[in-house]
Amino acid sequence: MKELDCLGMCCPRPIIALGKEMPRINAGESIRLLSDDPATEIDLRAWARMSGNYIVVTGINEFLVTKSKMD
Amino acid sequence: MSCLLVSGGSLHPVVQITGNFQAETPLSARAREALGDALDQGWSDPSKLSHFSAKARILKESAIAAMAEILELRPDEINILGEPGLGHYYSIMGLLRPGQQFLYSRVDRKEVIAIARSHRHTLELQVAPSGLIDFQALDRYSQGHGVLALQAANGETGVVQDLNTAIARAGNLQIALDFSSAGTRIPLPSKWDCAFFDARAWQGPAGVGILAISESSEWVNPLPHIGKTRTPQSASLPLTIAAAVALEEWKEEERTESMALRQRTQELRSHITSRIDNCEVAGSLENSLPHISSFSFLYVEGEELLRRLELQGFAVDSGSACTAEDLQPSHVLAAMGVLTHGNIRITLHRGVTPAQVRVLAEAIETAVADLRAK
Numbered sequence: 001m002k003e004l005d006c007l008g009m010c011c012p013r014p015i016i017a018l019g020k021e022m023p024r025i026n027a028g029e030s031i032r033l034l035s036d037d038p039a040t041e042i043d044l045r046a047w048a049r050m051s052g053n054y055i056v057v058t059g060i061n062e063f064l065v066t067k068s069k070m071d
Numbered sequence: 072m073s074c075l076l077v078s079g080g081s082l083h084p085v086v087q088i089t090g091n092f093q094a095e096t097p098l099s100a101r102a103r104e105a106l107g108d109a110l111d112q113g114w115s116d117p118s119k120l121s122h123f124s125a126k127a128r129i130l131k132e133s134a135i136a137a138m139a140e141i142l143e144l145r146p147d148e149i150n151i152l153g154e155p156g157l158g159h160y161y162s163i164m165g166l167l168r169p170g171q172q173f174l175y176s177r178v179d180r181k182e183v184i185a186i187a188r189s190h191r192h193t194l195e196l197q198v199a200p201s202g203l204i205d206f207q208a209l210d211r212y213s214q215g216h217g218v219l220a221l222q223a224a225n226g227e228t229g230v231v232q233d234l235n236t237a238i239a240r241a242g243n244l245q246i247a248l249d250f251s252s253a254g255t256r257i258p259l260p261s262k263w264d265c266a267f268f269d270a271r272a273w274q275g276p277a278g279v280g281i282l283a284i285s286e287s288s289e290w291v292n293p294l295p296h297i298g299k300t301r302t303p304q305s306a307s308l309p310l311t312i313a314a315a316v317a318l319e320e321w322k323e324e325e326r327t328e329s330m331a332l333r334q335r336t337q338e339l340r341s342h343i344t345s346r347i348d349n350c351e352v353a354g355s356l357e358n359s360l361p362h363i364s365s366f367s368f369l370y371v372e373g374e375e376l377l378r379r380l381e382l383q384g385f386a387v388d389s390g391s392a393c394t395a396e397d398l399q400p401s402h403v404l405a406a407m408g409v410l411t412h413g414n415i416r417i418t419l420h421r422g423v424t425p426a427q428v429r430v431l432a433e434a435i436e437t438a439v440a441d442l443r444a445k
Contacts, residue, residue, distance in 0.1 A: 011391070011412050012370065012371070012372055012373075012412030012413060016370050019369070019370050038400070039399075039400040039405075039411050039412065042400060042404075042405045042408070042411055043400075043412055046367075046408060046409060046410035046411070047369065047410070050349060050369060050410070
């Protein structure tokens with residue numbers, strides 16, 4: 001699984017980095033996102049709602065992002 | 072309008088800008104003139120016995136009477152605060168007793184949330200994605216004693232709350248209303264104990280808060296005090312007079328201006344949502360104040376967007392974490408589950424034209440496209 005280490009990055013950089021990675025994976029595949037910015041979880045949920053993808057909080061500062069469909 | 076720079080002990084207009092779409096706005100010519108006159112005539116302490124003080128007292132009483140009439144209050148219910156930031160504290164803590172329940176919502180102002188953090192028995196009401204507060208939880212507390220802090224409209228999103236439904240469910244709870252953003256745009260409900268206004272809501276000067284305390288309320292001054300003083304009598308009389316004049320001027324034009332502003336806001340929202348993808352608007356215009364909009368653009372940094380618009384002469388606000396002193400995103404957007412980054416807040420002021428709104432919308436469209444392409 002691909003990992004995106006955004007620890008230390010301020011919002012919205014983790015979401016921008018994620019947006020750039022998503023076209024590079026297939027539907028059903030996931031990215032492990034690491035981010036400690038306080039806005040990331042809020043914005044990831046909004047991003048998932050807007051983009052139709054899925055996210056799960058898997059740990060402190062750790063998120064599993066799954067692509068729902070091809071671009 | 073112009074920006075001002077202190078230079079050699081005087082203020083000079085130095086920078087011409089295209090438009091002010093921030094929450095704050097300069098005083099109207101009429102309010103400025105009243106302020107100047109009041110500085111000449113209302114400098115004395117109204118509580119003293121001299122001729123000058125008597126003049127100041129008459130001016131103060133006239134200003135309060137004028138505001139009371141427009142706000143549909145009695146003059147003796149009005150207390151002027153020179154520090155509006157303390158209005159929420161006076162309002163809520165004057166009603167709340169130790170051991171009582173304090174109920175508030177996730178979209179209340181930070182001052183209200185700070186009060187909740189200092190109180191032991193609290194309940195935070197949840198908020199729907201629409202920005203509307205869920206008042207169901209009130210049913211469990213309506214027979215008890217406590218205080219409900221109730222925001223008439225949100226200053227970030229403009230979302231208007233259903234005050235009558237909340238008050239009907241609040242039962243025995245005392246009601247502390249926050250009208251600091253709504254101003255006169257929303258009528259006072261039939262039942263309330265305290266209501267707090269900020270003169271900036273009607274384009275009055277900063278530094279004037281109006282705390283209305285209902286005659287029937289059990290409010291007591293929450294700060295150490297001597298005598299019967301309800302609030303400090305230190306508010307600036309000239310600013311109070313300017314606030315009253317601004318309110319009179321505002322009220323004369325409110326009906327027609329509100330309709331025009333709602334139309335302009337509709338045009339702004341339509342332009343942006345139809346031409347920019349991955350954009351969220353917090354709250355629907357049908358249920359919002361007519362002049363406030365909050366947009367969030369995916370994959371855009373709020374601070375950069377703000378700076379880009381500033382370079383083109385547009386002053387707007389933002390609720391994004393990167394623009395906040397504490398680097399925390401707007402608690403209002405977070406409570407609604409709206410995207411918090413790439414956020415800008417736009418306030419349309421009296422007299423804004425369709426052409427100005429279109430130029431602003433096009434500038435936002437270009438700036439978002441440029442930033443996403445970086």
